[in-house]
Amino acid sequence: KAGVTQTPRYLIKTRGQQVTLSCSPISGHRSVSWYQQTPGQGLQFLFEYFSETQRNKGNFPGRFSGRQFSNSRSEMNVSTLELGDSALYLCASSLDGGTRGYTFGSGTRLTVV
Amino acid sequence: QKEVEQNSGPLSVPEGAIASLNCTYSDRGSQSFFWYRQYSGKSPELIMFIYSNGDKEDGRFTAQLNKASQYVSLLIRDSQPSDSATYLCAVTIPPYAGGTSYGKLTFGQGTILTVHP
Numbered sequence: 001k002a003g004v005t006q007t008p009r010y011l012i013k014t015r016g017q018q019v020t021l022s023c024s025p026i027s028g029h030r031s032v033s034w035y036q037q038t039p040g041q042g043l044q045f046l047f048e049y050f051s052e053t054q055r056n057k058g059n060f061p062g063r064f065s066g067r068q069f070s071n072s073r074s075e076m077n078v079s080t081l082e083l084g085d086s087a088l089y090l091c092a093s094s095l096d097g098g099t100r101g102y103t104f105g106s107g108t109r110l111t112v113v
Numbered sequence: 114q115k116e117v118e119q120n121s122g123p124l125s126v127p128e129g130a131i132a133s134l135n136c137t138y139s140d141r142g143s144q145s146f147f148w149y150r151q152y153s154g155k156s157p158e159l160i161m162f163i164y165s166n167g168d169k170e171d172g173r174f175t176a177q178l179n180k181a182s183q184y185v186s187l188l189i190r191d192s193q194p195s196d197s198a199t200y201l202c203a204v205t206i207p208p209y210a211g212g213t214s215y216g217k218l219t220f221g222q223g224t225i226l227t228v229h230p
Contacts, residue, residue: 033216042223043157043201048216055215090156098205098216101147104156 002027004093004105012111018079021108025072025093032074033102034066037088046089049074050097081112114139117204119221128230132189136202136221139183145205146178146185147218152198160200161187192228199223 005024013019025032034046045058049068066076072093078085088109092102120135134148145164149157163169163176163185175188185204189196203218 031216033218043203043218043220045217045219050215056217058217094216098218099145101149101159101162101203102216102218103159104149107156 004091004103006089006091006105006108008108009106010109010111012113013081015081015083015112017081018077019081019110021076021078021089021091021110023074023076023091023093023105025074025091026095026103029093029095029103030072031094031097031102032068032072033092033094033098034074034076035090035092035104036060037090037107038086043090046076078110083112086110086112115221116140116206116219117202117221119200119202119224121222121224123225123227125227125229126192128192128194128228130192130228132192132196132226132228134187134189134200134202134224134226136185136187136204137183138185138204138206138219140204140206141180141183142207143183143204144207146176147203148174148176148185148187149201149203149220150196150198151201151223157201189226192226194228194230197227199225 031050033048048056068074088107090107092104147162148160151157161176173190177186201223202221
């Protein structure tokens with residue numbers, strides 16, 4: 001059974017650009033959450049999607065957005081990149097909305113220069 | 114006060130010893146508790162989850178939950194060098210008025226564990 005797949009693994013972008021990250025959840029999982037991980041702030045919740053609907057959103061500016069497709073694949077977009085957006089972005093999926101925890105993908109390492 | 118706090122570490126134990134990792138949380142309504150392991154340069158991996166007061170054992174790992182004290186711990190018996198990693202405590206905190214808790218885990222900062230031969 002394939003795990004959570006995130007692409008790309010690494011990205012280098014320039015300040016002011018925008019970026020789109022992709023996540024394919026485990027087959028059958030309909031809940032997808034996104035997290036940002038930095039050394040200073042740790043793991044912080046961005047948003048969660050279920051059946052193409054955003055059900056929850058963390059405390060991030062509107063430059064961070066996402067969507068989910070009918071096949072449960074999800075994308076995350078960050079516009080007008082800032083140096084502080086450099087982080088590991090992790091996607092996690094769950095069958096049942098997280099009651100038994102979430103399975104994380106390998107992450108996308110974003111560097112903004 | 115942080116929502117989820119872990120003993121700061123780093124924690125160093127000899128091979129074969131018991132490693133004890135601790136986590137406290139601030140919201141009494143917290144419902145689900147998770148322990149993740151994260152190797153350097155890798156993503157978090159779920160080790161255990163616990164919902165009810167008491168102990169839950171899985172192999173060399175035991176999670177302990179005490180809701181009255183707002184405390185959850187992870188014991189690793191017979192620690193091995195391969196257990197060396199950062200251990201993350203995560204909690205599902207109930208939503209406040211108008212909000213939801215869907216998909217959101219609140220993580221502690223993590224405890225770095227080193228098991229030396």
